[in-house]
Amino acid sequence: MSKQVTLTINGKQVTAPEGLTVADAAKLAGVDIPVFCHHPKLEPVGMCRMCLVEIGRPVFDRATGQPVMENGQPKIQFMPKLETACTNRVSEGMVVLTQSEKANDGQRGTVEFLLTSHPLDCPICDKGGECPLQNLTMEHGSGKSRFNYDEKQHLEKMVPLGELIYLDRERCIQCARCIRFQDEVAGEAVLGFDERGRHTQIISISEPGFDSVFSGNTTDICPVGALTTVDFRFGARPWELKAEASICSQCPVGCNTTLNTRREAKAGGEIVVKRVMPRQNEEVNEIWLCDKGRFAYHYTEGKERLTKPMVRKDEKLARASWDNATKTAAENFVANKKDFVVLASGRLSNEDLFNLKSLADTAGGEAILYSDMDGGELTQLVGVGAGTNLGTMGKGDAILVIASDLYEEAPIWWLRVKQAADRGATVIVANPRATKLDRFATYTIRYSYGDELKTINDFEKKSKISDAFTKAKNAVIFYGNEGLGVTGTSVLSSACANLLKETGHTGSANNGLIGVWQRANDQGAFEIGFRPVADLEKALKNKAVYIVGADPVGDDPNLAKALKNVKFVAVQDIRETATTEIADVVFPAQAFTERDGTLISGERRVQRFYAAVPAVGDSKPDYAITAMLAKQMGVILQGTSASVVFDILANSVEALNELTYDALAQVKEQWPLVGRNDVYYGGTTYDNTKGLGVQLIPLAQAGGAVKISKVRKEAALRPKDKELLAVPSNKLYDLGVTVQTAEFLEQRIGETSVAMHPTTAKKFEAAEGQVVKLSFDGVQAEAVVKFDETIGTGVVRIPRSMGIAIREPVVAKVQVKAAAGKAK
């Protein structure tokens, strides 16, 4: 704990940690000092002058160094003019007056100045109702201006900064919170000031505009309505919105969110989610949220949602009752008991997965996780210890990121690792190509695709990098599936686990292994006992398959082929997919916005999400559907409510032992204090009142014996002439079901392109931007070539979920497609 100093604010004696600004110290003591440019997560700049207060400091005798006394009290010397509370740090004996006549006068004057060119179009402003400028004008404004309103600047109303964020230059008060957020927090300086004086305005200095995945956060911290999102534009007035706590379902970070809902005529009078806002959890996402989490929630709505159970009749899917549908599925599964397979994805909650696993176990079936990544059983052993908070990692700590592009896969982890680097942590990035994290890395290792194991083994040899990792106080490894499939990640994860074990970085907070999974609850699926298989086609062939929350047919033509030759397919999902089209029975499930449940993040934090909107049609929660189906199969499972299922789950799965919904809903006070009535201080981020979640204790921390199986090296793939090694990588905005449906993300998704080294492309006589034909393993695809000088030669990098089915590295034949003109 840092040194505490005692000071007096408005006559009240308070103690605050040394180094805190007066504005923050006052906040801590419950005294509100109005601010615009100051934000507790940003460095102070003192640009807006709103926080003017009177500050006095004790006078010291120069000769003795002792405080000068006056009537038995230390003599306080006030500065002749007002000072900004946000740029002055607290000091011992300081006296601060925030409500004095002089201070009030200064604050009143500042508001008057800020309003000289503000359009006051609050009625049409998306921020109206939760606007710091509105609130502080009401509180501190003079009510009348001495300025000439005719001199107000009139500018074109809306200027898009990017395709997601709109700027209203009239409303901007030049506090630079957005610019500073992008510079300091996100580390992507894509915004800047243009012009000067009264003409100062915000511009985007990137191409495409506002090229950052954290852009939505600037609208949260903007103290006026200058920055607003396209998604929420004129969507609702903030006071009409209801708020419900949720967890982002897009990636394994598990960001805490708040869903704002409202009844909507455009949606046929239904209650719909109007926007997704971050909810404070300092150990997970602080007060931030990436744009994917903020904007890509639209997959939970739309015409493609399944509303009624369906059963195939005369080659066609026809609506059926729940009873009929579950009965049909149950009869077929019972008849093919030996071939029963449950294929579920990490999009599901723990409750759903637990019921599915119980059903598979009792009915004698196999439970398969639909994922291209393995190693979850190792994160249970040597995963990060309870109490892990990336926000506390800094000098003396090391973070290794291997085979993962965190920016594209888990943006908030990227942000947190970047901030750890800022605080002095050693960040080692090992990847076959350049990633955005390289810029903040202490060491960058560039290996060839297929050399992941060798890269980890090299840490055993003495080198600067291995020393930095081995001798670090705390060390965390993030591993992903860049260029790897199930087999590859299995090898890589055991190598990483071994390295952590050998270097003693297991079993305590801020130490351990984190899997950068493809889906939000893959970790939970592993905890419950689901495992991915290397050869999914073989595992599905000739079986009776129960597919839940996955679209194998749409993802991979090989899987589609495999699923044609099965005995029976029941599909349970929220939307119509290519897989529901081939199904014999379809069960409509509820989206995460419509029900409650829990997810386990990559850092093994169990977190609760709550129902925010009513269910669509006749859909039911996944765990309830499974329970109904199980009943028809003669297996008794709980399906009445998520909490009941969780109770049984917590008693059956050792790692979750004794966890309850109540424990997950516990909160404690977090710093900074945001999300209360004072939107001007922390922005429109929500305060966390519905639970911070509980981090699971890995076996290494619980004191169990950790055994890690020996690492087997796989034979490397050897492409011949006219062939390339095709490797998968991950893209943030892809064509996956959960992203594609947000129309305004179309530009960010972009066209499907594959990356090659220029030399490789030259060998195949492919120019940049040219279309090439790729064929491998039963897949035929065409894509545009992009050059990437940072990857090795002989390799073609293919993004996952962009229309080309690739789950693991394969050898691909490449053909340059003749230009359309030439062919004729």
Place this chain on the structure above:
Amino acid sequence: MGVFDPIIELTKGLGETLRSFLMEPTVTVSYPEEKRPVRPRFRGRHVLKRYDNGLEKCIGCSLCAAACPADAIFVEASENTDEKRFSPGERYASTYEINMLRCIYCGFCEDACPTEAIVLGDNYELSFLNRRDAIYSKDMLLEPVSSENMLTPRKVEAGVFTRSVPEMQNPTD
């Protein structure tokens, strides 16, 4: 008391009747054939006003709904374009509904309106056969236009109608 006293009294009374019949103006109105004018500040059924050029005054800000003590108003906003313009500025009300069964005709919505778009008019003849009919939608509330080319939405010259909130004046009545 004389014998003629009742007759005198009766004549007096009838005389008064005759006097008022001949001398005083008639106050009875034969409603509904005939209607009495209402006071300038009468609060009857709402009207959504238009500017002189026919554009709607309502900008869909929902402040009326916020001010409404009976929660009778529901507003939803959308964005104007010069191709399809409803109101000046960026924003217009794509949905505007008032539940007349809920409305208590307090006029708070008028007070809250930043563009003087919603006004309690002089129509007091509200009747419905069911509850659903009591919900007045935007097309029922909008002031009728005098000519075809004043209808909304309509195509307008680009860059002219850029401001949503006009400069306010003191109310005149």
